[in-house]
Amino acid sequence: MKLRCAVLDDFQGVALSCADWSPLDDRVEVRVLREHLADRDALVAAVEDCEILVVMRERTPIDASLLDRLPRLRLIVTSGMRNASIDVAAARARGVTVCGTASGSEPPTELTWALILGLARQVHTESRAMREGGPWQSTLGLDLSGRTLGLVGLGKIGGRVARIGLAFGMDVVAWSPHLTDERAAEHGVRRAGSLPALLGAADVVSLHMVLSDRTRGLLGEPELRAMRPGAYLVNTSRAGLVDGAALLRALREGWIAGAGLDVYETEPLPADDPLRTLPNVLALPHLGYVTEANYARYFGEAVEDVEAFLAGAPVRELD
Numbered sequence: 374m375k376l377r378c379a380v381l382d383d384f385q386g387v388a389l390s391c392a393d394w395s396p397l398d399d400r401v402e403v404r405v406l407r408e409h410l411a412d413r414d415a416l417v418a419a420v421e422d423c424e425i426l427v428v429m430r431e432r433t434p435i436d437a438s439l440l441d442r443l444p445r446l447r448l449i450v451t452s453g454m455r456n457a458s459i460d461v462a463a464a465r466a467r468g469v470t471v472c473g474t475a476s477g478s479e480p481p482t483e484l485t486w487a488l489i490l491g492l493a494r495q496v497h498t499e500s501r502a503m504r505e506g507g508p509w510q511s512t513l514g515l516d517l518s519g520r521t522l523g524l525v526g527l528g529k530i531g532g533r534v535a536r537i538g539l540a541f542g543m544d545v546v547a548w549s550p551h552l553t554d555e556r557a558a559e560h561g562v563r564r565a566g567s568l569p570a571l572l573g574a575a576d577v578v579s580l581h582m583v584l585s586d587r588t589r590g591l592l593g594e595p596e597l598r599a600m601r602p603g604a605y606l607v608n609t610s611r612a613g614l615v616d617g618a619a620l621l622r623a624l625r626e627g628w629i630a631g632a633g634l635d636v637y638e639t640e641p642l643p644a645d646d647p648l649r650t651l652p653n654v655l656a657l658p659h660l661g662y663v664t665e666a667n668y669a670r671y672f673g674e675a676v677e678d679v680e681a682f683l684a685g686a687p688v689r690e691l692d
Contacts, residue, residue, distance in 0.1 A: 375399075375400060375401055375402045376400060376401045376402070376424040376425060376447075376683075377401070377402050377404075377422050377423045377424055377425070378397075378401050378402065378403045378404070378423060378424070378425035378426070378427065378679065379403075379404055379405070379406060379419065379420045379423045379425070379426055379427070380403065380404070380405040380406065380427040380672075380675075381406050381409075381410075381420075381426060381427065381428050381429060381432070381433055382406065382407075382409050382428070382429045382432050382433065383405040383406065383407050383429075384407060384409075385663075386405065386407055387668060388405050388427075388668075388672050389403070389405060389672075391665070391668040391669050391671075391672045391673075392669060392672035392673040392675070392676055393673070393676065394672075394676055396676060396680055397676060397679055397680065400683060401425065401679060401683075406419060406420075409432065409433075409640070409641055410433075411639075413439065413442075416433070416439075417439070417442045417443065420443065421442065421443055421445065422445060423443070423445060423446065424445050424446060424447045424448065425446075425447065425448045425449075425450070425679060425682075426446065426448070426449050426450070427449075427450045427451075427672075427675050428449060428450070428451050428452070428456070428459075429451075429452050429671075430451070430452055430453060430456065430662065431456050431457055431458040432458070432640060433458065434458040434459075435449060435458065435459045435460065435464070436460045436463065437460055437463035440460070440463055440464060440467050440469060441467075446467075446469050447468065447469060447470065447682075448469065448470050448471075448472070448678075448679065448682045448687075449464060449469060449470070449471045449472070450471075450472050450473070450474070450675045450678045450679065451471070451472075451473050451474070451691070452473070452474050452476060452662070452671040452675070453473055453474065453476040453662075453671075454473040454474070454475070454476065454689065454691065455473070455583075455691075456471075456473070456691065457584060457585075459471055459691070461691050461692065470682060470687050470690065471690065471691045472678040472681075472682070472687055472688065472689045472690050472691065473678075473689050473690075473691050474670060474671050474674035474675055474678065474689065475670050475674060476662065476667065476670065476671070477664075477666060477667050477670060478529040478530045478533055479533070479666075480661060480662050480663070480664040480666070480667050481530050481609050481661035481662060482530050482533040482534055482537070484609055484635060484657070484660055484661045485530070485534050485579055485581075485607060485609045485661075486534070486537055488607045488609065488633030488634075488635065488655055488657070489517075489522075489577055489579065489605070489607055489633065490517075491633060491655050492515075492577075492605045492607070492630075492631055492632075492633050492655050493514055493515040493516075493517055493577070493605070494514040494515070495512035495513075495514060496655070497655045498511065498512055498652070499511065499512060515576070515603075515605075517538075517541045517542070517543055517577075518541055518542035518543065519542060519543070519544070520543055520544070520576040520577065521543065521544045521545075521546060521574050521575045521576050521577075522534075522535075522538040522543045522544070522545045522546070522575060522576070522577050522579065523546050523547070523548070523565070523571040523572065523574060523575025523577065523578045523579070524538075524545065524546070524547040524548075524562070524578075524579055524581060525547075525548055525549065525568065525571065525578065525579070525580045525581065525582055525591070525592075525614075526547075526549050526580065526581030526582040526583075526610070527547040527549060527552055527556065527557065527560060527562070527581070528581060530581050530610075531547065531579075531581035532560050534579055534581065535547065535560045535561070535562050536560070536561070539561055539562070544563075545560075545561070545562040545563070546562060546563045546564070546565045546571055546574060546575065547560070547562050547563070547564060547565065547571070548564065548565040548567065548568050548570075548571040549582065550587075552564050568591070568596065569595075569596065569599045572592075572596055572599040572600045573599050573600070573601070575600070575601070575604060576601065576603065576604050576605070577604065577605050577607065578600060578604060578605070578606050578607065579606075579607040579608075579609075580592075580606075580607070580608045580609070580610045580611075580614050580615070581609075581610050582610055582611070582614055583610075583611070584610070584611035584613045584614060588613075588614055589613045589614070590613070590614075590615070590616050591614045591615070592606075592614060592615045592616065592619075592620075593615075593616040593619050594616065594619040594622070594623075597615075597616075597619055597620065597622075597623040597628055597629065598623075598628055600623075600628065600629050601629070602627060602628065602629065602630065603630050604629050604630060605629065605630055605631050605632065605633065606620075606623075606629055606631075606632045606633070607632070607633040607634075608632070608633070608634050608635065608636055609633075609635040609636065609661045610636065611636055612634075612636040612637045612638045613638065617638055620632065621647060621648075621651075624651050624653055624654060625651070630653060631653035631654060631655065632653070632654050632655070633654075633655045633656075633657075634648065634654060634655070634656050634657070635656075635657045635658075635659055635660060635661050636659055636661075637659070640658075640659055641658065642656075642658070674689070
């Protein structure tokens with residue numbers, strides 16, 4: 374009898390076409406769920422017969438209580454090699470293996486710059502005016518050359534974003550709790566002495582930090598008020614890095630010029646969320662990782678993970 378595998382949150386309906394799943398044909402029955410199931414009861418009803426789950430990023434929390442309701446589950450494969458929404462220890466205690474896949478840093482880097490450029494040149498405002506028969510040329514763009522780009526985090530993605538900022542002729546400054554002058558210099562950027570110093574100096578602030586207990590709410594009201602009124606905030610990392618209520622106030626009351634957002638505390642973002650309609654927000658539906666090459670990597674390695682598990686030699690296990 375075949376094992377059952379459910380691929381969650383395949384919004385575009387492309388999971389099965391982005392990789393060759395045929396090596397599993399004789400052993401695994403694969404089905405995809407295109408709608409996000411936020412309701413626990415609905416999720417359990419949809420996958421309780423499954424031994425294998427393939428999950429996308431940190432969209433579906435899998436904790437001990439959910440695992441207890443899925444007694445048949447034996448393998449979880451997540452895109453990426455880090456997923457804070459999966460209780461790996463609880464899974465291991467229940468005999469469930471958790472594996473990951475590679476994830477490219479290029480796609481989120483490119484999307485970060487799509488947001489920065491979109492904000493700087495008011496692309497969302499001008500494009501809407503073109504579609505709706507509005508005014509011809511209603512805004513003045515922000516020249517990036519000579520401006521200051523502030524990076525909160527200078528890891529793989531932050532480092533790539535920095536190089537592009539330098540190519541645009543920007544002054545790039547970075548901060549993170551453990552960033553050294555030497556590490557910053559390796560990327561050709563300056564290290565800010567503190568987060569407030571970076572926020573007060575930057576024309577564009579882009580976030581590239583891992584979400585943890587120490588970084589949750591890293592930017593609250595004091596930090597947002599420390600930014601320049603004409604500055605933009607870009608977040609393609611994790612929504613929890615920013616206090617959501619404070620950000621709404623900052624955008625509504627003009628503490629900052631605007632925000633480019635690709636991540637949200639609740640995803641998909643509710644239809645009535647004010648972030649969808651604020652005129653100084655350029656919002657995207659978490660597209661940072663959504664590219665052809667990245668999906669081929671995710672689902673191709675997901676198939677490899679399942680094959681290795683069935684062979685009794687799991688690969689890319691998460692700690």
